Amino acid sequence: MGMMQMVAVSAIALAAATGLAKAEEPLNAEVIHWWTSGGESAAIKVFADAFNAAGGKWVDNAVAGGSAARSAAINRIIGGDPSTAALFNTSRQYHEIIGEGLLNDIDAVAAKNSWDKVLPAPIAKAVKVDGKYYAAPVNIHMPLWIWYSTAALNKAGIDKPPETMEQFVADLDKLKAAGITPLALGGQRWQENSLFSAMLTNVGGAKLWKSVYGDKDEAAIRSPEFRKVVETFVSLKPYVDQSSPGRNWNDTTAMLIKDQAGFQVMGDWAKGEFKQAKKEIGKDYGCIPGLRPDSPYVLGGDVFVFPKTDNAEQVKAQHLLVEIMTSPEVQVKFNNLKGSIPIRSDVDVSSLDACAQLGMKIMADPTRQVPDASQMMEESMYGSVQDIVTELWNTPMTVDQAIDRFDKALKG
């Protein structure tokens, strides 16, 4: 009897298995993304492997360069031959294609996983349009960490990293006196903009950040607080070395790795460079999230969007992708390789590195979460803002001129 039962069970199982295999071809999912560097491609492989293991077939379409990859995705959407999913930044880059009705919403998956509860508010706001979720956030990058080289700081007689803006400036002076480049900056528009943003969050604070970039409030732009931000930014010019213009961010991080420079303002992706150089957090280098006790944690990152399709198989593939990418285990594994932190608070943080754990801890306080500037304005407006910042940094533009131009650019 037991024997018979076993045979019957295995027969049913076999039938079920073959039946399944016949009925369901693997779900094809073509994904357009720009993650081509070593650490990035290792990270996206986590998604690909998990998706394949869940019965899908990941078709990788990597396009080098963020704007090139996004253009490719948009052209495919307009041309009527969209990919299954496409990578965008957590910003307004994809809001216009949502408005045109060119994306599928993923509300079903979002509701099932109660995204309203697990996602930080600014991230939820960036991916939710008209009450529906249209994009799956996969990571949170904080673009304004302050990195330091322990050896460089020690050489200048600084025994502990700065906690306030005053200490930071004092440390810059000490580094300069010791003959070390105090502030490593790559003189490219976006890096100069990161430095400016760091001054806005650390000198100005969360409220000013939101009222200037979010509300575009003229009173805030013309306030003494914002003036102080601009003045502080300009006052940092002497701390940067002469070869700064045009330098790539990773070459700039290398200055910290070689202990030739003290500090760098850069996103948490800089960790990848330190790791590759076999440097250890806490020993060789360190991360400072901000220079005030309530320093805001700027939530940037990446999302996947899912172009409109009526093909049931494709919709199924899209939902499976969302499910896989945002599941807690995959999130931890992926973000550890990407250098970012998971999008949800209900994950096991013990395997994350010290900086990521610190980030998770800060992010647990909703009052310190602020959206990235790119989530609060359109790309063209943000571009004009960055033009002002780079001119302010590289020309003798006065503070008054700068404030007038900020006001004008933010009026749109």
Add this chain to the structure above:
Amino acid sequence: MGAEFTRHVKRNLVAYIALLPMAAVVIFAYLGTLAWSVRLSFSSSKLLPRNDFVGIAQYLTLFDTPRWLTSLGNLVIIAFFFLLICFVLGTLLAIFIDQNVRAESLFRTVFLYPYAMSFVVAGLVWQWILNPEFGIQQTMRSFGFSGFVLDWVVNPRMVLYAIILATVWHGSGLVMALLLAGLRGIDGEIWKATRIDGIPTWRVYLQVILPMLRPMIITSLVLLSISIIKMYDVVVAMTNGGPGTASEVPAKFIMDNLFERANIGLATAASTVMLITVMFIMAPVLYFQYFRKSGSSS
């Protein structure tokens, strides 16, 4: 007249039919897209093309954008120095090689070689040469000249001249090749005649030979002007428009707004302005090249 025309069409009917596909490509692919982008410059298009009409709003925004004005100013400076230096240098090189120097083919190759390189490569090479950290400045300092400064690519006041240097290095070989071909076509009898008259060589070049090379000169100037208008890759490779906006050029403004800043309306307005500029520059050239010639021959 009418009969003659019909006869002409009948005789060349096959040729016209053969030309049709090409004509269709030109009309739809070139003129069509051109008209489409001019149309978009009057719309409010951002990331996606829109079919609305906002008048000249994009043009007003464009000429109120400091970066665009900087780009235009930079283009004027680059155009002036690049055309002047490239042309003078190219002509002198051609004359030099035309003196029947030894190892002529070697010189010819050396001078023309930069032109065979892409602008991206040329830009990167010059960026490295002029970079204060690994370039000439560092080399000279390591030789003991500690006060040596050559910081053109990182100095906002000098960066345009760094770009001019790179483009002149790239382009003067072309002028040389074109003018050398022209010089080789000059009849030896002219040289003999001027020698008998005892005219100094430099005057012969200036007043006899160069005027005879007018078609080559115009061709090379047109080619150089086109490379100025579409100048993009060399700037991206060398400075990416920096420091600040000191080396921005119009083509880069257009590309950035099209692809990075999702601002199709502004980008097409800028490209329409460039198109009009090109037409203004090219119109007199084309007039002299074609219409006056056919007018004088009839």
